[in-house]
Amino acid sequence: METTRMSSKGQVVIPQDIRQTIGAEEGTMFSVMGIEDTVILKKIKAHSNEEIIKTLDEIAAKNQKRLQAMGFTEKDILKAAERERARKKS
Numbered sequence: 001m002e003t004t005r006m007s008s009k010g011q012v013v014i015p016q017d018i019r020q021t022i023g024a025e026e027g028t029m030f031s032v033m034g035i036e037d038t039v040i041l042k043k044i045k046a047h048s049n050e051e052i053i054k055t056l057d058e059i060a061a062k063n064q065k066r067l068q069a070m071g072f073t074e075k076d077i078l079k080a081a082e083r084e085r086a087r088k089k090s
Contacts, residue, residue, distance in 0.1 A: 014041075 002015040014024065022043055029044040047055075067077065 002018065004013050004015060006012050019025075024043060029046065030041040031044055033040045033042070
């Protein structure tokens with residue numbers, strides 16, 4: 001266990017050995033939770049572009065199946081998108 005001190009701006013330094021242990025580098029994001037006299041920092045995993053694209057592709061595939069089950073075709077979706085674009089332009 002190590003100690004650190006908060007600056008006048010509310011900044012706290014995470015000791016180097018702890019940063020190395022958790023793989024934290026400059027720009028690493030943390031979620032912060034405070035309970036009574038305890039502060040918890042949880043490192044937020046940054047997703048790669050490939051992971052984000054894969055997730056979006058999975059969502060698109062699920063939605064496509066749902067729309068097909070409801071009787072919509074790709075042409076229906078394209079027409080709806082065209083109508084919405086025209087509506088936003090006017």
